[in-house]
Amino acid sequence: MKKLLKRCGWMMLGLVLCGLWQSLIVPAIAIAPLPPQPRLLAQGGAAASTAAFVEADQLYRSGDIAAAEEIYRQLKPEFADRAVSQVIEPIYEPASLDSADLAYWDAAQGALANNQTSGAIGALQQLIAAEPGFIAAPLELAQLLQDDDRDSEALEVLEQAATIHPYSSDIVMAQVRALADDGQHLEASIAARSFAILNLDHPQAGEFRAIADDELNAFTSGQNLRNIILAAANLTVETLPDILDGGFLNPGNIFNSSGSILNAAQDIEELVQKVSRAFADESELGALLAEEYKQTLSLVDDPEVVDYVTQLGLEVAQLMGRDFDYEFFVVRDNSLNAFALPGGKVFVNTGAILGTRSQAELAGLMGHEVAHSVLSHGVQKVNTNGLIENLIEPLVAGVPYDSVVTDLLRAQYSQSQERQADILGSRVLASSGYAADGLRNVMATLAEFSSSSQTNSLSTHPASAERVEYLEDLIIANGYNRYALEGVDRHQVIQARL
Template sequence: MDPLSADSASPQGSVPSLQAQQDAAGLGTEATSQPIAKPLPEPEQTQLPTNSTLPTAAGAAPSSKADPSLPPDLAARQQLLIQADQLYQKGQREAAEALYQQAKEPFPGQSNVLPLAEPIFAPTSLPRAGQVYWRESEAGLQQKLQTRIFVPLGLLVKEYPQFVPGHLRLAEALTAAGKPEEALEVMTQAASLYPNQPEVQKGLIQQQAQGKKWLDAAITARQFTLLNPDHADALAFSQLAETYQQKFEARLRSDITNNTIGSVVTGALGIALTGNPLSGLSTLQTSILLLRGETAVGNAIAERTQRRLPMIEDAEVQAYVDRIGSKLTRLTGRPLDYQFYVINDEKLNAFALPGGKVFINGGAILKSQSEAELAGLMAHELSHAVLSHGFQLVTQSSATGGVTKFLPFVGGLLGNLAEADYSRDMEQQADLMGTRLLVSAGYAADGLRNLMVTLQQEEKGPLLPWFSSHPLSQDRIHYLEWLIIKNGYNRYAYEGIEEHQRIQELVRSQLKALKIEKDI
C-alpha cells in the first residue's frame, strides 16, 4: 500500500493522513491563500558585468590576475578558477568544469561517505536482525513491557534509520509513556535525515502539534512545501502550515490580551529598537507590532538599524549584492518583501530579520573569496527568514526574556550585533534550504562550505560575530559536505572571482573612508 494513504485507523507505527491532520486542526479542504512554491527552475546562467573580458578561446589566459598577496599555490588555484569562470560564462561548461575540478580537491574522506539509504516502509524489506527488532517491539506493545518496547526500537532506529515506521512507532510509544519531549526528539532527528519524506514530516508535525508548538508545526509544513513544490502533498502541507500559523497567532493574541507576554517583550524590544532603556515601546505598541506579523517586526527593526548603523552606500556594491539576492529570492517560493543592506563594518557578520530583510557586513564581502561564497552566506540567511526562524525566536523569547539575543543592537552599542541564537535544528534547516537555493541559482554548491573552511583555518582570536550565533564546528562542515554528496549537487559550477575582487576593492575604500572619518 502507498505509505501516503495511511489514515487514522492505521496500525501503530504510522501517522494520520494529511486529511486527518487537517480535520483535527479544524481545516477544510478548500484552498487557502498561502502561495504554493513553484518548482525550482534549472540553474540559470550567471551574467558577467558588461565591462568584463572573456578569453578569446578555450584555454586562453584570463584577463585578470590572481591576488598577488596570496602564496604561490593559492594564487595558481585562484588563477584556474578565474579562467574556469570565464569559460563557464562562454558556455564551455565541460572545459570549465575540468578546470574547476583541477582547482578543487575532493572533500576530506569523501570516498568514505556513504549515501543515505532510501527510506523503506515494509518490515519484510528489513534485514533479519531488523525484522527481529520489529517483532520484539510488537510483542512488547501487546504485553505493555517498556523494556521490550524501547530496547528493540532504539536499536532499530539506530541500525536501520531508513525504516520509517521504526521512528514513528518509537515516537508513539514515548508519547504513550509520558515522554513527549523524547518523542519530539526522535522525530526531529528522523526529519533531518529525510526532509523530503512526507511520512516522516507528518510524524514530526504531529508531535509538534500535540505539544501545541504551533509555529514549529507551521514551519515544518512550510519547509516541506518549499523543498518539494511539485509533490502531490504540497498543497496539503501548505494548508497545514497556514492552519498552524493561525493557531499560533490566536495563542499570541490570547497571551497579549492576558498580559502574559507584554511585560517581558515591551522592555527588551524597546531597548533594542531605540537604544535607550528608558524609551521602551508601550505594551500596546509592542502587541500591535507582533500581531501584525513578521513583516512588520522586520520592517521596524530594519528602519532603526539603517538609522543607527553606518551603511555602505556605494551604488556598485549595492547593485552587486542586490543582483545576488535577486537570483536567490526568486527561488524561495515565498513572496516576502526581500531587501538587502550592506553595513560599513569590517567584521564578518550577516543576519536576516523577519520578513526577508538581510543585512551583510562589508567584512563578509572581504572574507568571502568568491561570489559563490558570498551567495552561500546570503542563501543561508535568506533561509532563516523564509522559514520564519527569527520571528519564532522573537515570539518564544517571551518565556525566557531573551528577545535581545535576536535584535541587532542592544543598549545602544552600535557595533555589537547580538544576533539570533539559532538552534542546531534551525541551522540544519537553513543549511539544507540555503544549499538548495545556491545550486538552483547556478553557483558552485560548496560556496558556504568553503567560506566556513577558510574562516575555521583563519580563526585564532575571539569568536567572529557570525559564528557566535551560527555555531561553527567540524560536524557542521561535514554536514554540508554530506548534503552536497548525497544530493549530487555540482561543486564545479560558477564561482565568480573577478567581479568579486573588484567589489572587494570598493568595500575596502568605504571601510577606510569611515575609519579616517572616525579618526578625525
Template sequence: MAAAGVAEVALVKAEPREKVGAIAPIRETTGSAPAILTTAEPTVDGAVTTEISQKPDASEDAPVEPAVPPIEPVPDADEPDLESLPEAIATPEEPDPEAIPETPAEPSSDKPEATQEPEEELSPAEQERLRILTEADRLWQQGQYAEAELLYRKVKHPGQAIAVRDRPAPIFDPALLPPAGQVYWREAEAGQAQNLPTRVLVPLQLLTSQFPEFIPGHLRYSEVLLQQGEEEQIEQALLALEQATTLYPEEAELMRVRVTALAEQRQYLEASIAARQFAVLNPDDPTASEFTLLADTHLDDFQDRLRDRLTRNAIGNALTGAIGFALTGNLFGPLSAIQTSVLLLRGESEIGESIAGDAAEELPLLPDDEVVAYVNEIGQRLAAVTGRTEFEYEFYVVADADLNAFALPGGKVFINAGAIAHTNSEAELAGLLAHELAHTVLSHGFQMVTQGNLTANLLQFVPYGGIATDLVVLSYSRDMERQADALATRLLATSGYAADGLQNLMITLGEETEDYPLEWLSTHPDTAERIRNIDTQIASNGYNRYAFEGVERHWEMRRRVERLLPDEPEEKPEQSSTEGDE
C-alpha cells in the same frame, strides 16, 4: 522619554524613498512548478527586482538531482574565464589590473574611486585548488554532478557526509529487506505485540540506521518514541524524523508525520517551515496543496500564540516602561512603553520595515549595482525556501570593509561589503546570509521581546570609527545561535549550495583572525563548538558538501569590492562588551 517625532518615525510607516543599494522585495508568480529566481537589470537607484518564474516539469525518467540546484544546467557552457579569478591563477598572461566587470546598468556617477589595486597572495597550492573548484563548478552548472563531485572531493575536506543521491531507493515491503533487516522488523513487531517498548525500540533503531531505505521503519520508530511521552524520547523522535525526511524528502507520509509531531509539541513555526518546504520542493506531488494548507495553518497557530504572549507582556510593559530600542546615534530614538507596545502588536514586518528604513538612510550603502544584485540573488534564493512567505525580504550592502552582517525582524538583512572580500566562494557568502536569514525566519529578535525579557533592549547599538550606525548586535542566546546554524545549513543544502558553506566560513575566519577577531565571529561565541555541530549535522542528515561552490563569479565580485573599499579598515577603538553575548 523619546523626543516627539522620533516616536512617530517608528510608529508610522515611512513614505517611499530612494535607497541606493537597497533591494526591492521578491514577487511571486502563480503555478505549481518549482520556482527559479531571476534578477532583472538594476535600476539607476540601485534597486533590483527579483521575480520567480516557473521551471518546466522534469521527466520522470531523469536521474535524481539536487532539489534546487543554484544554476540551471548549461550543456554547452563555455570554459570558465580564469581571468576573473585572482591574478595568481590567471595564466599565462597577467590580467589588466584596471579591468573591472561591466555592470548590467549604467554605472552610477557617485561610485567611489578605487583606492589601490588589491594584491592577491595565493600559494601554488591555493591557485591549483581554485582552478579545480572552477572546473568543478562548470561541470555542476552543466548538470554533470557525478563528475563535479569527483573534483570537489579532491580539494575539500571529506567530513562524514554522504551525498543524498547516493542513498538507495526507498522500499515499503518488509519482504524486500535483506535477511538482517527482516529479523529486526520481526523483533520489533513481536515486541509491540507484547507491549515491550525496549524490545521494539532497539531493533527499530538498528533497522533505521542500517537500512534507512525502509520507510515504514522510520514511521514505526518515531511513533513508538513519541508514545513514550518523555522529553528525551520526543526530541529523539523529532531528530529521527528530520534525518529521514532529509534522506527521502519526496516521501509525503514521512513529512506528514514530522509536521504533525512538531505541531503537537507546539513548535508551530518549525511545522510550518517543514510543510512549506515539502510543497515548494515537490510541486508535482498530489499532496503538495495539502502541505501548503498545513503550512498556512501552523503559521497562523504560531502567530496566534505569539500574539497572545505579546498582548500579555505589553500590559506589563506599558506599566513599567522597561522596554525600548536604545541606540546612541540618530537612527531612531528610544520609544515609550505604550508606543513600543503598539509597534510590536503590528508584528515583525512592521518592526523590521521601521528600523530598516532609518538604517538605510543612515548607513553608507554601497553604490554598486552589480555587487548589490549579486548579494540579492543569493539572498532571495535562500529566502525562497525558508517557508516565511509573508515577509518581504530585502538585502542591503553596506560600504564597510569589515566582515559583518545582521538581520532585522520581518526579513531585512544588512551585510557589509567586506563580507564578500573575506569569503572564498559564493557558498561561503550564502552561508553567512543563510545564518542571518535564519534568525529572522525563526523570529529570534521578535521572540526575545515576547518571551518576557522586557528589561533588555531588542537592539544593542555599538558605534565606532565615526560612523554612527556601524554595527547592530542582537544578543541571541546560545540556543538561538545553534538553531540559526542548523537552519542555515539546511537552507544551503536545499538551495543546491555546498552544505558546508557556513562551516567553511567559520573555519576560514577563525584561522585568519586569531589576533584580531572579526565582529561577526566575536559576537557569535563558541565558534569551535559550532563548527563541530554543523559537521555533525551534515553527516547525520546526509547533506551534500560536494555541491556548488561558485568560486569564479565570487572572485569577480571580491576583486570588485576590493577596488571600491580601502585595502585596510581604519583602526577602531576598543568596543565595550555587548550585553547578552555568551
C-alpha cells in the same frame, strides 16, 4: 540605542558580537581586504588559479558548460575522504534491515499483536538506537507514545528522526502534525516550510507550504498570542480575573517596566492586537527593526555594490517561496559576517564580500541568512528567549525598538536553527545555478580562522569544521553540483569597489 552601541562597540576590540550568524564571528583584523585567492587551488599559484576560474566562468556564461566544468574540476579537488559520513541513509523496508535489527522490529510487532505497548515501545527504541536509518520505527514509536499521552516524548522522537531524515515527507508530516496538536504552531510552520524548500520538486511541496502558512497564521492569531503574552507576564487565564478585579497589573510584572502602570483588561487586549499585527506581518516588523538598526551602522551606498548583493539575495530568496519585502544592506565592517532580521531584511558586511572568493560563496552565505528570515527564526527567537516582553514595551508605549533589536542580535540561534539554515542555504544554492559548495567554502574559511585564532570566546560558537564536514556529506549525498558557476570574475569587480 545606547545599549546597542555599547555592545557593538566591542567590535572595536576586534570581535563582532552583534551578528545573528554567531558562527561567523571571526577576528575582524584577521580579514584584511586581500585580493581574492580561491582556496582550493591546483598548482600554479593564486594568480594562475584565479585566471583559470575567470576563464571557466566566462565559458560557463557563454553556455559551454562542459568546458567550464572541466576547468572547475581541476581547480576544486575532491573533498577529503572521511571514515564516517554524517548523513544516514534511509531504510524503507524491514527486509533491508540486518538480522539483529529485524529481530527488534519483529519483537515490536509481536508485542503490538499482544497489546503489549510498553514492550513494543522498548523494542522500537532499541531498534532506533541500533539503526537510526529505518523510517518506520520512529513513526510507529511516536504514534504509540502519542496514544499513551506521552506527547513530549513523541515530539522528541520525531524531531530526532526529522533531523536524520529531512527528505522523508512521512516523518516531517508526522512531526508537523504532532507540533500543531501540541499547540506549537510556529515550530510546526517552520518544520513544514523547511521541508517545502528543501524538497522543491516533491509532489507534496505545495501541501507543506500551505500547512506552513496555516500554522503561521495560527501562531499569530489573537488567541494564541494572548496565551503567550499572559505566560510571559506570569499570568494565566485563571489568575487574570483576580488581577483585573484590582484594575491593575502587579507593579512587579513586565507591563510596567517603563514605569507606567497599565489598565490590565484594556491593555492586554491592546497588546494582543499589536503583537499579533507585528508578528502577522513580518515584513513590517522587519522594516521597523531595520530602521532602528540602520541608524547605528555605516552603510555602503555605492549602487553597484548594493545592487550586486541585492541581486544575489533575491536569486536565492525566490527559491524559498516566502513573499517578503526583501531588502539587502551592505555594512561597512571588515569582519566576515552577515545577519538577517525578520521579514527579509538582510545585512551583509563588506568583510563578507572581501572574505568570500566568488559569487557562489557570497550567494551561499546569503542563502543561509535568507533562510533564517524565511523560516521565521527571528520571531522564534523572540518567542523562545522571553523577548516577547521586550517587544511589548515599545509596542505599548510607542518607544523605539532598539532594545528588541539589541536582544535579537545577542540571542544566539540554536544549533538546529543553524543547521536548518545551512541545509536550506546549500539547497537553494544548488538550485540557483551557482556552485553548490559556496556555503561550505565560507564555512571552511571560518574554520581556518577559528583554528588559528587565540581568542577564547570563539570556542563557545558552533564549530565551523564540523559544519564543513556536514555540508560536504550533504552535497555528496544529494548529488549537488559543485562545478556550476563560481563567479570569481564578477565578484572581483565588486571587491575592487570596496
